[in-house]
């Protein structure tokens with residue numbers, strides 16, 4: 045009797061427990077909704093398009109890749125260009141970072157800001173300026189020197205990519221150099237090491253993984269870049285442009301998918317290697333206390349040499365913007381420099397591209413910022429199954445070249461139940477998912493610093509999870525939200541490679557138009573739109589800083 | 602005091618919790634009296650925080666039940682339990698003013714703004730933070746933040762106030778001050794409180810009831826005096842303060858007195874409420890300050906009982922003497938080799954400096970426990 049009573053009791057106990065577990069999920073319907081919704085969105089707008097790219101081509105299409113010399117050449121070109129541009133841009137970025145953050149040459153403050161400008165404007169602005177300076181009608185080559193060199197080809201592209209992407213390397217190396225030195229450096233000096241030895245023995249080894257990470261970041265951007273190859277490369281085709289031609293000119297989706305898939309391989313390799321390096325690098329940030337004391341800088345001759353070098357780079361960067369600005373407001377670049385507002389009125393005032401770009405980018409930025417903050421919160425703070433997968437999915441898009449994702453979108457959303465190419469919605473969606481990684485990473489980095497007790501305190505005081513999120517977590521994550529907002533906005537304004545597949549006559553974008561106008565030799569209008577895009581980005585940055593009342597910690601300015 | 606309301610009890614019934622394969626809380630049964638302050642005391646990692654968080658609802662017990670005021674709460678989500686927790690690092694909302702921090706729980710309960718204002722002011726009064734309403738947490742000292750956390754918890758009139766080492770981030774002086782303030786506030790408000798600490802002094806000075814835990818199990822529940830003078834087992838005896846142990850065998854056991862054979866002589870010990878059988882191996886425990894040390898003459902103040910033979914007396918060898926100001930501490934070796942600590946209060950200059958001596962202690966200051974492995978298994982109510 046007693047025995048069976050005990051049994052029964054234990055049984056109901058277990059029964060109760062399963063009830064409470066089931067109950068627990070139902071107690072947080074908001075969480076279920078958010079997780080379910082996020083997973084659904086990621087599946088439809090990230091994994092499905094990528095899956096299409098990989099699954100759509102048949103065996104014949106894959107074979108055609110090897111049988112078409114053009115394709116193989118484009119692949120080799122892509123890799124070659126990524127390799128040499130990464131080397132040169134990283135070297136330039138390193139020298140610049142060394143000069144302005146480590147050696148602190150005269151004028152460093154100005155150089156720092158100028159070095160960051162290109163990050164806020166489209167990479168193809170550099171390409172455009174190169175053409176205007178050194179092209180057939182170039183200011184320097186033609187107007188001043190009377191030369192007609194051919195900059196279209198790998199050499200021209202190399203030069204352009206070096207300049208377009210050295211700021212990426214500079215930014216990421218300078219933050220590494222800042223952290224790597226710290227007090228270890230003074231310890232080394234204390235032990236009797238001198239200038240160059242301190243740098244070589246202490247700073248450089250600590251910074252090496254960071255520098256490698258920076259190089260890989262550059263590599264992935266060069267691999268993925270579409271605008272500059274389109275403008276400058278001439279016959280030197282790369283995968284991004286070749287797959288575009290396959291899809292748009294030859295309307296061969298399968299072969300475009302093959303080329304995209306091929307481009308995805310090095311992009312993913314670079315991403316994974318970079319990720320593992322960044323993960324292993326954590327010790328640098330741990331020891332990275334702020335510098336106290338005066339550093340042993342380099343010898344005076346080197347310092348001044350570096351100052352001259354920085355000045356040259358800075359002038360060149362300024363020249364890029366100057367040239368675009370002038371070109372936007374003269375009659376015919378290279379022939380007739382009479383001032384006119386004609387191009388600007390035509391391209392900016394009459395065209396609706398800029399308005400579209402601003403509107404769609406703003407929408408994408410708002411949604412992306414909210415989405416990434418919520419997703420990071422769920423992944424970091426909630427016990428949900430498959431956290432690691434969600435985490436990976438959130439940063440994966442940064443590794444996928446825009447061309448690849450764009451082609452995936454065409455394959456997925458052009459027809460069938462999900463047909464929506466040409467709509468504003470699909471363009472916004474592309475922007476949201478392609479640029480979500482930075483906002484997400486910032487948000488999860490912040491969340492790692494936020495004491496869990498804060499949220500528990502809120503729950504403990506009676507707030508259910510949605511309320512806690514809204515009134516406690518979201519305000520605390522505001523800087524991450526702002527970062528996501530601004531970053532997505534800038535990248536969306538500058539985005540070409542994906543949107544070029546998704547635009548329609550109603551929904552054209554400024555960035556895509558610039559490439560098209562330049563392609564057809566409408567330099568004045570292309571430059572005008574360029575000026576408008578760059579200008580509106582700066583205005584928005586300024587307003588954001590003013591309205592949100594905080595430093596936008598996007599580039600650690 | 603509007604903060605007071607009918608106090609309720611908190612009950613844990615056979616609560617067990619494991620993380621992975623380790624059992625962190627093991628079959629815990631606990632009854633917390635309404636309006637009383639009960640402390641969970643135990644070494645680091647013994648499961649105190651886990652127990653507290655199960656009451657708050659941040660962990661779900663694997664089995665067992667939790668009741669607050671007779672209502673089963675382990676099936677409820679944390680935000681419906683009406684417990685208020687004071688976190689170790691306060692967990693104040695950094696983006697809210699002190700006023701908003703304290704008002705938060707009331708706002709969630711939909712209390713009217715005027716009422717909120719009144720109650721927040723009262724709560725801040727109670728913790729002596731009037732006038733700080735518009736500051737932010739970062740602008741307060743550690744002790745002030747701690748009191749904001751307390752006000753934020755008290756203001757919602759919780760059924761149970763849960764405090765997880767709330768004083769551990771304060772320096773020693775402040776800790777003592779806030780401790781007595783805390784005790785005072787708890788008694789005035791009469792909120793049933795559960796306090797977690799690994800500091801026995803804190804536990805003794807604050808608590809109505811102390812619960813000693815080890816490795817997820819309750820070792821003893823009792824008043825601070827119970828715990829200190831009548832430890833239930835060797836673990837409690839050794840964990841709480843300094844103690845002297847002596848292995849002994851029971852000769853005769855009566856209701857109140859036990860006669861023991863130990864260290865080559867017979868001793869009389871008290872053991873209220875416990876039964877021992879003749880021949881049983883036991884441990885005799887006595888606190889250092891309950892032992893007298895004497896060279897030849899009777900210890901001061903105990904002459905009469907010394908003469909009457911009412912004290913237990915053992916010969917010893919003084920090994921070491923340390924002057925500690927308010928007392929001097931002697932380490933002595935007993936005939937069976939056991940090392941004892943003897944504290945002599947108000948020592949003056951007359952300290953013992955080695956050689957032969959006697960230790961003497963009164964039977965009522967002793968306590969007998971069953972001899973077993975340290976951290977033994979039998980949990981018992983003292």
Ligand SMILES: Nc1ncnc2c1ncn2[C@@H]1O[C@H](COP(=O)(O)OP(=O)(O)OP(=O)(O)O)[C@@H](O)[C@H]1O
Pocket residue numbers: 620621625643644645646647648649650651652798799
């Ligand atoms: N979330 C968790 N996951 C896994 N193990 C945990 C978790 N929380 C606690 N533990 C483990 O459970 C045991 C008890 O932890 P608990 O925090 O309850 O100890 P405690 O008594 O509060 O100790 P302390 O005095 O150090 O705070 C520890 O061994 C701890 O490592």
Ligand SMILES: [Mg+2]
Pocket residue numbers: 649650651765
């Ligand atoms: Mg604890």
